[in-house]
Amino acid sequence: MPIVSLIERLGAFVIDGVSSMGDFIIFLAAALFYALQPPYKVRLLIRQMRSIGAESFFLVGLIGLFTGMVLGLQGYNTLSRFGSEGALGTVVALVLVRELGPVLAALMVAARAGSAMAAELGSMQATEQIDALSVMAINPVQYLVTPRVLAGIISFPLLTALFDVIGIWGGWAVGVGLMGAPNGPFFNGIAQNMSGHDIATGIYKALVFGLVVMWVCCYKGYHAERMATGVSRATTEAVVLSSVLILVWDYFLTSVLL
Amino acid sequence: MSQNSDSDGAAIVVRELRRRFGRQQVLDGVNLDCPRGQITTIVGPSGCGKTVLLKHLNLLLRPDSGTIVIDGVEVTKLGWREKNKIREKFGMLFQAGALFDSMTVFDNVAFPLVELTTISREEIRARVEETLEAVGLRGMEDKYPSELSGGMQKRAALARAMIRRPKILMLDEPTTGLDPTRTHQIHELVRKTQQQFELTAVMVSHDVPAVFEFSDRIAFMHRGKMALNGTVAEVMASKNEEFTRFMQGRTSGIDEPPAAAVAR
Numbered sequence: 468m469p470i471v472s473l474i475e476r477l478g479a480f481v482i483d484g485v486s487s488m489g490d491f492i493i494f495l496a497a498a499l500f501y502a503l504q505p506p507y508k509v510r511l512l513i514r515q516m517r518s519i520g521a522e523s524f525f526l527v528g529l530i531g532l533f534t535g536m537v538l539g540l541q542g543y544n545t546l547s548r549f550g551s552e553g554a555l556g557t558v559v560a561l562v563l564v565r566e567l568g569p570v571l572a573a574l575m576v577a578a579r580a581g582s583a584m585a586a587e588l589g590s591m592q593a594t595e596q597i598d599a600l601s602v603m604a605i606n607p608v609q610y611l612v613t614p615r616v617l618a619g620i621i622s623f624p625l626l627t628a629l630f631d632v633i634g635i636w637g638g639w640a641v642g643v644g645l646m647g648a649p650n651g652p653f654f655n656g657i658a659q660n661m662s663g664h665d666i667a668t669g670i671y672k673a674l675v676f677g678l679v680v681m682w683v684c685c686y687k688g689y690h691a692e693r694m695a696t697g698v699s700r701a702t703t704e705a706v707v708l709s710s711v712l713i714l715v716w717d718y719f720l721t722s723v724l725l
Numbered sequence: 726m727s728q729n730s731d732s733d734g735a736a737i738v739v740r741e742l743r744r745r746f747g748r749q750q751v752l753d754g755v756n757l758d759c760p761r762g763q764i765t766t767i768v769g770p771s772g773c774g775k776t777v778l779l780k781h782l783n784l785l786l787r788p789d790s791g792t793i794v795i796d797g798v799e800v801t802k803l804g805w806r807e808k809n810k811i812r813e814k815f816g817m818l819f820q821a822g823a824l825f826d827s828m829t830v831f832d833n834v835a836f837p838l839v840e841l842t843t844i845s846r847e848e849i850r851a852r853v854e855e856t857l858e859a860v861g862l863r864g865m866e867d868k869y870p871s872e873l874s875g876g877m878q879k880r881a882a883l884a885r886a887m888i889r890r891p892k893i894l895m896l897d898e899p900t901t902g903l904d905p906t907r908t909h910q911i912h913e914l915v916r917k918t919q920q921q922f923e924l925t926a927v928m929v930s931h932d933v934p935a936v937f938e939f940s941d942r943i944a945f946m947h948r949g950k951m952a953l954n955g956t957v958a959e960v961m962a963s964k965n966e967e968f969t970r971f972m973q974g975r976t977s978g979i980d981e982p983p984a985a986a987v988a989r
Contacts, residue, residue: 591825599823602783603837604809610840 494608494689495682498616501609511614519580519615519681520622524629526579527572531630534567535559535637542638543646552642556653557660559638560631564661564669568631570717573623573676577709581684584615585705588688589698597689612689616681623677624670631669668724675720676713683709736761736893736925742781742791751777752788753949759942764919764926766936769946770971775929776820778946779897782927783817784808795893813841815893816886820901822878824870824885830857831866834884841889856884859921860914876907880914887918894919896928900936908932912939933972937961945971 538559546552591597600607642648684705691701737759744752751774759765767775780786781793784800793800800811824833835853838844857863860880870878879899886894900908916939919926930936943960945953947967953960
């Protein structure tokens with residue numbers, strides 16, 4: 468009965484998909500619900516902000532610097548063809564603040580902190596440490612996931628702001644310092660053309676990316692299969708899925724916030 | 726308190742417990758009584774559902790049907806707050822110890838007190854040191870779990886399970902991966918701890934017949950059911966065919982369900 472088995476398989480596939488989607492959403496709902504329930508573990512939140520936020524500062528700053536520098540170079544090269552080198556500051560700043568800052572910062576943190584998080588939670592699952600928490604009457608979602616998600620939501624906008632500022636200085640250093648674009652219009656253009664809405668767009672994106680990356684990475688780690696390959700697969704899936712979701716959400720957020 | 730108000734004085738009473746994973750009926754009507762102040766050891770071929778049963782007793786899994794009464798409370802339908810109340814009554818020793826590998830032995834053992842009580846730091850320190858003394862790990866406070874041998878990890882995990890002075894202790898294959906000498910030591914330690922604190926203990930073990938010496942009662946599990954359940958002498962004297970075969974190492978069980986399915 469090949470047709471019956473085909474239908475059976477299709478049904479199983481759909482049911483699996485829907486139920487794991489449901490699991491995925493309930494997981495976030497639980498993490499946010501327990502954020503409102505005592506006990507509040509500020510200590511855990513601060514520790515996670517250190518590992519997600521503070522320890523990513525150098526990497527994000529470095530990527531920001533080079534992104535800004537290349538924007539300065541490309542921007543100057545392109546704009547000089549139209550004789551509008553004066554607009555360099557505006558171009559660099561808008562591209563960074565609206566688009567590249569939140570996206571690249573989020574991708575870097577997903578690769579750095581998100582993967583570590585998925586691996587950590589995965590191996591805790593594999594060695595029954597998460598069960599041990601449950602049995603000790605400590606809610607593992609509240610203890611492990613909630614602080615990470617909250618730390619992501621707090622840290623991502625800060626990292627994005629850092630990325631933007633360093634990037635603009637990088638663009639200035641190359642565009643103005645190296646290529647000889649005019650200094651005054653560089654900053655004047657930014658001041659005149661950058662609106663509060665541009666900055667808010669970038670911050671909204673960073674907030675959403677922070678939530679999405681931590682949600683995906685915690686979920687994948689928490690639900691890793693209990694073996695070594697399960698942990699490595701969870702880590703890979705966490706990074707790949709959060710990177711894809713960053714770019715997908717970026718498109719939709721841009722279209723809504725434009 | 727030899728006999729309690731419960732009819733048979735049992736701390737844990739399991740009736741007709743059923744649980745299915747996919748197409749596999751892992752628990753198929755389990756009945757079990759664990760009397761107060763005794764060690765009940767569950768043995769059986771691997772894949773018979775021992776570990777799954779224990780995960781129901783410690784409320785990690787919910788049965789499809791049947792009841793579990795712990796200390797007079799029916800626990801299978803409780804919400805998370807009530808569950809956590811019940812869990813305060815018991816300590817659990819996991820197969821591989823399940824120590825938090827990011828924390829020192831001291832922090833591991835102190836963890837339940839730090840997270841769940843308002844006891845002062847000095848008192849926690851005193852309690853932890855006393856408990857580590859009892860399991861023979863004094864002086865190991867600042868080591869990380871990865872720096873300990875397998876036997877020491879089990880001792881530290883036992884200390885953590887005992888730190889809140891539970892009334893019930895659950896042990897999932899506490900001697901897995903240990904040599905016969907260490908196995909004997911852990912069994913003795915469990916026995917000593919159980920007697921010292923008058924614990925009700927439920928142990929899943931594959932160490933037959935070594936574990937019998939340290940148990941009060943044996944439950945033999947086969948194909949999702951309790952084939953035998955009685956005192957060590959009763960069980961040893963039984964003529965149950967499957968049990969005899971199991972003791973001679975000739976048994977065949979159904980395969981374990983995939984670990985991922987058991988996990989949740």
